[in-house]
Amino acid sequence: MRFPPEFKVVRDQEKCTKCKRCTIECTFEVHGYDKKKKRMVANDENCVACQRCVFTCPTKALVIERRPPTFSDHPTWTEWIRRDIMTQAKTGSVILASMGNEKPYQSLFDSIVIDACQVTNPAIDPLREPMELRTYLGRKPEKIEIENDALKTEIAPNLKLETPIMIAHMSYGAISLEVHKALATAAKEQGTMMGSGEGGLHKELYPFADHIIVQVASGRFGVHEEYLKIAAGMEIKIGQGAKPGIGGHLPGPKITEPISETRMIPVGTDALSPAPHHDIYSIEDLSRLIYALKEATRYKKPVFVKIAAVNNSAPIATGIIRAGADAVVLDGFRAGTGAAPQVIRDNLGIPIEAAIAAVDQRLREEGIRHWGSIIASGSIRTSADVAKAIALGADAVYIGTAALIALGCTVCKKCYTGKCTWGIATQVPKLRKRLDPEKGAKAVSNLIQAWNHELKEILGALGINSVESLRGNRERLRGVGLSQPDLDVLGILPAGK
Amino acid sequence: MCGLGGILNRRGKRISGKEIIAVANAMEPRYDGRGGGFAAYGIYPKYKDYFALHVFLDDEEARKKTEEYLKERVEIKKDEEVPTRNIKEIPRQHITWRYFVDAPEKFKEEDYIVETVMHINDCIEGAYVASSGKNMGVFKATGMPCNVARLFKVEDYKAYCWVSHGRFPTNTPGWWGGAHPFNILDWSVVHNGEISSYGTNRRYLETHGYKCRLLTDTEVVAYLFDLLVRKQGLSVETTAIALTPPFWKHIDRMPEEKRKIYAALRMTYAPAMLNGPFGIIVANRNMMIGLNDRIKLRPLIAAENGDFTYIASEEAAIREVCPKPEKIWAPKAGSPVIARLNEV
Amino acid sequence: MIMDAKGLHYKALNKLIEDAINNSAKKIKITNVNGQRYIGGGIKGNVEIEIHGTPGDDLGSFMDGPTITVYNDAQDGIGNTMNSGKIIVHGDARDIVGHSMRGGKIFVNGDVGYRVGIHMKEYKENFPVIIAAGSAGDFLGEYMAGGRIVVLGMKDSDSEIVGDWIATGIHGGMIYIRGKVEEHKLGVAAKIAEFSQEDRKYLRNLLKEFCKTFGYNVKKILDAEFTKITPMTHRPYGKMYTE
Numbered sequence A: 001m002r003f004p005p006e007f008k009v010v011r012d013q014e015k016c017t018k019c020k021r022c023t024i025e026c027t028f029e030v031h032g033y034d035k036k037k038k039r040m041v042a043n044d045e046n047c048v049a050c051q052r053c054v055f056t057c058p059t060k061a062l063v064i065e066r067r068p069p070t071f072s073d074h075p076t077w078t079e080w081i082r083r084d085i086m087t088q089a090k091t092g093s094v095i096l097a098s099m100g101n102e103k104p105y106q107s108l109f110d111s112i113v114i115d116a117c118q119v120t121n122p123a124i125d126p127l128r129e130p131m132e133l134r135t136y137l138g139r140k141p142e143k144i145e146i147e148n149d150a151l152k153t154e155i156a157p158n159l160k161l162e163t164p165i166m167i168a169h170m171s172y173g174a175i176s177l178e179v180h181k182a183l184a185t186a187a188k189e190q191g192t193m194m195g196s197g198e199g200g201l202h203k204e205l206y207p208f209a210d211h212i213i214v215q216v217a218s219g220r221f222g223v224h225e226e227y228l229k230i231a232a233g234m235e236i237k238i239g240q241g242a243k244p245g246i247g248g249h250l251p252g253p254k255i256t257e258p259i260s261e262t263r264m265i266p267v268g269t270d271a272l273s274p275a276p277h278h279d280i281y282s283i284e285d286l287s288r289l290i291y292a293l294k295e296a297t298r299y300k301k302p303v304f305v306k307i308a309a310v311n312n313s314a315p316i317a318t319g320i321i322r323a324g325a326d327a328v329v330l331d332g333f334r335a336g337t338g339a340a341p342q343v344i345r346d347n348l349g350i351p352i353e354a355a356i357a358a359v360d361q362r363l364r365e366e367g368i369r370h371w372g373s374i375i376a377s378g379s380i381r382t383s384a385d386v387a388k389a390i391a392l393g394a395d396a397v398y399i400g401t402a403a404l405i406a407l408g409c410t411v412c413k414k415c416y417t418g419k420c421t422w423g424i425a426t427q428v429p430k431l432r433k434r435l436d437p438e439k440g441a442k443a444v445s446n447l448i449q450a451w452n453h454e455l456k457e458i459l460g461a462l463g464i465n466s467v468e469s470l471r472g473n474r475e476r477l478r479g480v481g482l483s484q485p486d487l488d489v490l491g492i493l494p495a496g497k
Numbered sequence B: 001m002c003g004l005g006g007i008l009n010r011r012g013k014r015i016s017g018k019e020i021i022a023v024a025n026a027m028e029p030r031y032d033g034r035g036g037g038f039a040a041y042g043i044y045p046k047y048k049d050y051f052a053l054h055v056f057l058d059d060e061e062a063r064k065k066t067e068e069y070l071k072e073r074v075e076i077k078k079d080e081e082v083p084t085r086n087i088k089e090i091p092r093q094h095i096t097w098r099y100f101v102d103a104p105e106k107f108k109e110e111d112y113i114v115e116t117v118m119h120i121n122d123c124i125e126g127a128y129v130a131s132s133g134k135n136m137g138v139f140k141a142t143g144m145p146c147n148v149a150r151l152f153k154v155e156d157y158k159a160y161c162w163v164s165h166g167r168f169p170t171n172t173p174g175w176w177g178g179a180h181p182f183n184i185l186d187w188s189v190v191h192n193g194e195i196s197s198y199g200t201n202r203r204y205l206e207t208h209g210y211k212c213r214l215l216t217d218t219e220v221v222a223y224l225f226d227l228l229v230r231k232q233g234l235s236v237e238t239t240a241i242a243l244t245p246p247f248w249k250h251i252d253r254m255p256e257e258k259r260k261i262y263a264a265l266r267m268t269y270a271p272a273m274l275n276g277p278f279g280i281i282v283a284n285r286n287m288m289i290g291l292n293d294r295i296k297l298r299p300l301i302a303a304e305n306g307d308f309t310y311i312a313s314e315e316a317a318i319r320e321v322c323p324k325p326e327k328i329w330a331p332k333a334g335s336p337v338i339a340r341l342n343e344v
Numbered sequence C: 001m002i003m004d005a006k007g008l009h010y011k012a013l014n015k016l017i018e019d020a021i022n023n024s025a026k027k028i029k030i031t032n033v034n035g036q037r038y039i040g041g042g043i044k045g046n047v048e049i050e051i052h053g054t055p056g057d058d059l060g061s062f063m064d065g066p067t068i069t070v071y072n073d074a075q076d077g078i079g080n081t082m083n084s085g086k087i088i089v090h091g092d093a094r095d096i097v098g099h100s101m102r103g104g105k106i107f108v109n110g111d112v113g114y115r116v117g118i119h120m121k122e123y124k125e126n127f128p129v130i131i132a133a134g135s136a137g138d139f140l141g142e143y144m145a146g147g148r149i150v151v152l153g154m155k156d157s158d159s160e161i162v163g164d165w166i167a168t169g170i171h172g173g174m175i176y177i178r179g180k181v182e183e184h185k186l187g188v189a190a191k192i193a194e195f196s197q198e199d200r201k202y203l204r205n206l207l208k209e210f211c212k213t214f215g216y217n218v219k220k221i222l223d224a225e226f227t228k229i230t231p232m233t234h235r236p237y238g239k240m241y242t243e
């Protein structure tokens, strides 16, 4: 017995020329040709609504519709809960999911509004006045000493970004080489950074290495001396927002030749990223790894540490900064993933907004805010989210899903199948070809450029001409419909006050 | 919109308050009468080694409490009411008292006085310390500068450095303490415009132990100078770079060593950067500084004549007292005018 | 007709001027001016006003026809939204000279400040011109939509002839700078165009009256390198927005 399908493929038989293009485009085996009836037919049950066939049908004969809920309504036992239970009853397995948290928790970003200037504190016109987005990530000194016109204070290595928007870590293996290339090209073009993800760096990305932060995760895939040395910076991944406390698992069939080479593991074996690093069971251990990386790169590069946003983020983050990290990356509970147990993805962790506010505040209280930067990631959807994250206290953000959407991802949430019809989350050569790295780079670059423009508009409206005057400027945020405890955590006033 | 004025005699020659009053009056259309004030350096030569506390007191009760507290904390050399005249334009909100005090020897005197001032402002109801530097004082109230001057008989004082402010307030309601100049110890600040980076600056100061109580832009400017110059030992020139740094575009084009310094300052003092349209005059016992924002959205004019340096929001204000200065110029955006005592 | 502005509030002074014009005064000399605002604000006709002293902000704003001569420095905002007429300043003029000016001329014998000629525009027979013998600050000709700005840089050899971010958002009109301008100083939407013989001729004409006013030699002024700055397009931000 199977479930009633979620979607319905509607084909305009008049327009359909039976070219069979859809049978090629769809990787979920939905479309077929019925020889007897002499027309195209569809197996609705398999459709994931990725829209590939709709976009590519030459005569625009296809529409995908959502089927009305087929179950009797119940507020507690939603259709999805019932479906999951039935699936698990049948399989006895953990439900796997892709992309970010799907539960309708209140969005804090959407409950925060940004101030604007009128007359007395005039707005600045971003079109005609210079507006600066340049951001440095890393440790800053407490103060500057100058002697005989020369700088006496030593400045720790910082990453220089021309925008506070970076591209998130997504591993080669979870996504294709073409995607990695597109993202790296865009990062370079926009003067920002891209995260390598935990799957190592393909040789073809080496020319972009000065715009890449390489990740060192528990599996240490593809981590070697050259990988560390060519990169702009390093990032130790302790956890990720989509699956805090959970490791990763790239199935053997996805370990193709080039991936095996990059990850430095044999073809066809599972790539298992353990939950904790085998060598990190305490903050001292983390410090040891931070300094091992700094030593190996002769203290020329910053080392970031990424954690999932959890209740205790504030003390953890201060520990991380005190342990020697140059930045702490906070990954919120809405962060995307290629594959995670659904129960983890949807229920663990805390909102990124709260984590930024708590960490920024705690670092300030301890007087060590300048020791390290704060990078926010996980569900940064718009330039407004970027601005709000920065005003709450972040130095920069990572965007993952948004960058993939720029590349054509329709968020069908089937990344874990490896059958991504858009050629993104796949290693199948003929699917990979669907994504042109150059066009992709342009699209991601455009997205960042557009957000940069919008950020400048926001800065202008706030009457400031440099992003550093937005950082931590919670004075310019207000909450709408938030409870007092929420407002307190975010450190903002309610609207109208 | 507000109007700023400043006069410094670089040889330390003291001049009557009449001049600064004339400067302030020349910019009358810039004010709306909800705040005016003057800071004067060199007015108490007899007690020049004592911190002069100008305190606004709501009533006798507040005065008693303040005095009790001061007696516990410091040595009071002398105290008296600040002479005033009755004028109908400014109804009296407070009695203004001045105390000449000294910190007990074992303490770091400046920090100790700051603590004392903060305690009075914070914990003694109906008392507010308007200024606390040595050999100086702030006279301010809710009214036009010309009337504030009459109220406090400003023309009777002689100072080598004068700063004036007339206010057109838009954010904080007018009360005497909220008028400018804002003062802490030696630093006095007057300001025109808006520091839109206020929230960022304030949180930066809070991590360094400052408590911003007045919630005004001027307060953060004063504390930033105190932190960078007094506590961190930056030169005033370097402080000006930290507060209104050049654009990255210009830093990127500098010669290597200079670029390194400027980049380091910008990175380090990013949260101290003053952003928004503003012109400010900052003074202490040794100097007077004029500074405006990085893209010059508020006016500021400077002039020199003999031993005098003038800074004002309008050229006409300077010409009112010095019709033909040897040099008169509009300082560039973000570039400070620094005039020092004994530098002629 | 002579007026003494000493101690007069701007309202009183401007009323005196208005009355004089209504009584068909053709020449008005005002002495002891210091800081009075809006002198010549919104006046019409062909009256000539001479100012001795330092006039206040917004001199000649919305003015339509008259000529104002200032024998000293002028403050911020001269010729704000002026329609026609002439303002002559023998000293320096400060920021936002000729804001949104639609026609007429502003001649300054000294330096000019920031945002000079911001959003000035031409319309039908109205054609605004700003000429400064000295240097200009940042944001010269911001949002410029028409007319001509000429900066001659002849006063102080130390300071730069023109500041940064020249002609950001320019979409009409033209700027001539006497001297070389580095490419990086141009704002978005501005470009350096070739300074041709045509331009030289045009400039000779444009400068004649200016030179006569301040006693310069046109030939000498023109005997130098010039940079011509023009808009790249009439729609500088056309691509910035999308639906």
Ligand code: SF4
Pocket: A009, A025, A026, A027, A028, A029, A030, A031, A046, A047, A048, A049, A050, A051, A052, A053, A054, A064, A421
């Ligand atoms: S291509 Fe996508 S939308 Fe089209 S039928 Fe297949 S799964 Fe459904």
Ligand code: SF4
Pocket: A050, A098, A099, A404, A408, A409, A410, A411, A412, A413, A414, A415, A416, A419, A420, A421, A422, A423, A424, A425
């Ligand atoms: S990456 Fe591909 S499989 Fe994953 S959600 Fe996007 S379109 Fe679907």
